[in-house]
Amino acid sequence: MRKPLSIAFIVRDPLPPLRADVLTLFGAEMPRYGVRTELVGQSGSEASDPWRAGGMHRVGSLKSRFASVLSPLWDLQGLLRARRGARPDCIQVRDKIASGLLGRCAAALLGVPFLYWMSFPIVEGFEVRRDEIGRRGKGLKWFGHALRAAASRFVIYRLVLPGARHIFVQSEAMADWLAAKGFERARMTAVPMGVDAELFDRARIEPVQDPRLDGRRVVLYLGRIAQARRSDFLLDMVELLKPDVPDVLLVLAGDAASNDEMDWMRAEIARRGLDSHVLLTGWLPQRTALGYAVRAEVGLSPIPRGALFDVSSPTKLVEYLALGIPSVANDIPDQALVIAQSGAGLCAPMEPAPFARAVRRLLDDRALAAEFAERGPAYVRSHRTYAILGRIVAETYTNILPDRK
Incomplete structure (x- = not known):
């Protein structure tokens, strides 16, 4: 032995x-x-x-x-x-x-x-x-x-x-x-x-009962809020989506490293008049956060390009795929690799217009979204558990x- x-x-x-x-x-x-x-x-x-x-x-x-x-x-x-x-x-x-x-x-x-x-x-x-x-x-x-x-x-x-x-x-x-x-x-x-395959098994997750999500086209960002991560980019995207998708709701399921960062995001939401289109949850227990995630139609993973993040391996995209959530991610190398290998999402540059177009495509094409939702868990089980x-x-x-x- x-x-x-x-x-x-x-x-x-x-x-x-x-x-x-x-x-x-x-x-x-x-x-x-x-x-x-x-x-x-x-x-x-x-x-x-x-x-x-x-x-x-x-x-x-x-x-x-x-x-x-x-x-x-x-x-x-x-x-x-x-x-x-x-x-x-x-x-x-x-x-x-x-x-x-x-x-x-x-x-x-x-x-x-x-x-x-x-x-x-x-x-x-x-x-x-x-x-x-x-x-x-x-x-x-x-x-x-x-x-x-x-x-x-x-x-x-x-x-x-x-x-x-x-x-x-x-x-x-x-x-x-x-x-x-x-x-x-x-x-x-x-x-x-x-990801932990058992923890991110969609069949074991109870969707959150939050009436604010009822009747809305929910798109989700699961993760840290930070100016360094250009979290306000997501607000740029929602501003482009809402004229054609008036019932869109961006759920920001996560906290910030400091109260100042959260205050900054709240101020940005209010300044743009997006209070009815953005739900900022703050910190959530993991099971509750996943309960919000499984009510989303699209998962979002924009990560700024540059020396710090280009060599990273973001967790959120893999988590979305494990949960069967069709996703849009930008083109940092690891995310581009996961999208290409899995065929379970769309890759777009981190610019408001192309990112919003990719999200809109998944919201409009339910057959494509369903195909992506099926591919995601299988890919994660064979590559990223x-x-x-x-x-x-x-x-x-x-x-x-x-x-x-």
């Missing part, structure tokens, strides 16, 4: 984990392959479920004003706690830069492989923030962000990734992007976002770690 594999996994997200690519992939799927995960990170989520797939070592809190400075020290303490049981078979770091260097050094000291998991281009995110501040004037705050971006770029691309035996990335587009920077494509495995992604990750560990073949 193959011995169990133990991974010391330093994560950027708050613990206990909420993201499916940690909670489901490592909490439920990896144990099926004999992979035990010792999670290391900071507290900060509202989840209360125990971590049954190994151990969880929370040191510090992401709600601390000093978290960005102290998290590497906290991660070191958590790593020492994880080490008390037995030496891990590898150390894996997700989306952390200073702790990535720490993980590489710790792996070298322990004589185990170091792996890196990149779900977002953190350095490029720092650079976008630097440039946003720079447009308002280059003061001391700009200098601090510029210094962080420059130091982070050096550490991640010169010290951390070159020392990783393998790099897990969010999409094939991210793998190509890193390969263009000089990293070996053979050292990368793309693990896009997926966490059971499938879990097998890919487990096979990768088998190929790259000693004593696993």
Whole structure:
């Protein structure tokens, strides 16, 4: 019998984990392959479920004003706690830069492989923030962000990734992007976002009983509201739809990172006179959000093009398809790939007129919408469930770690 594999996994997200690519992939799927995960990170989520797939070592809190400075020290303490049981078979770091260097050094000291998991281009995110501040004037705050971006770029691309035996990335587009920077494509495995097949089984979801949806042509955006994501683009689209589809209702089922962002969206809805055409729900429990989703005729997934999002793997499009919701998505690489492979939606550039035309086409052509609705779940079951992604990750560990073949 193959011995169990133990991974010391330093994560950027708050613990206990909420993201499916940690909670489901490592909490439920990896144990099926004999992979035990010792999670290391900071507290900060509202989840209360125990971590049954190994151990969880929370040191510090992401709600601390000093978290960005102290998290590497906290991660070191958590790593020492994880080490008390037995030496891990590898150390894996997700989306952390200073702790990535720490993980590489710790792996070298322990004589185990170091792996890196990149779900977002953190350095490029720092650079976008630097440039946003720079447009308002280059003061001391700009200098601090510029210094962080420059130091982070050096550490991640010169010290951390070159020392990783393998790099897990969010999409094939991210793998190509890193390969263009000089990293070996053979050292990368793309693990896009997926869904829990049971959770997104439409037959198990009860449609929400909300009279505001009755008699309306419901189009849905399921996700975060943010100015950086150009959420007001959806309002541009509704303004174009409502003259020809007067009963259209855009349901924005999600919250924002701050009250300011939600206030901005409410103000935009009011300024445009769209109160009767837009329902902004705010935060919802997942089952309730899915209850709204299954009452929609069309799912919407516009993601701004650019360095940050072009290499991403958005979850919402895959969730719509799993639920049998015909969808319109824009042309970031992973979404274009899913639309092309599944044949369960339409791809349009993130511009109000072409996006609105695609939505209108699905609202008008019920036969086409029904065809898409049938194709979506079948595609997800064969390509994007966490059971499938879990097998890919487990096979990768088998190929790259000693004593696993």
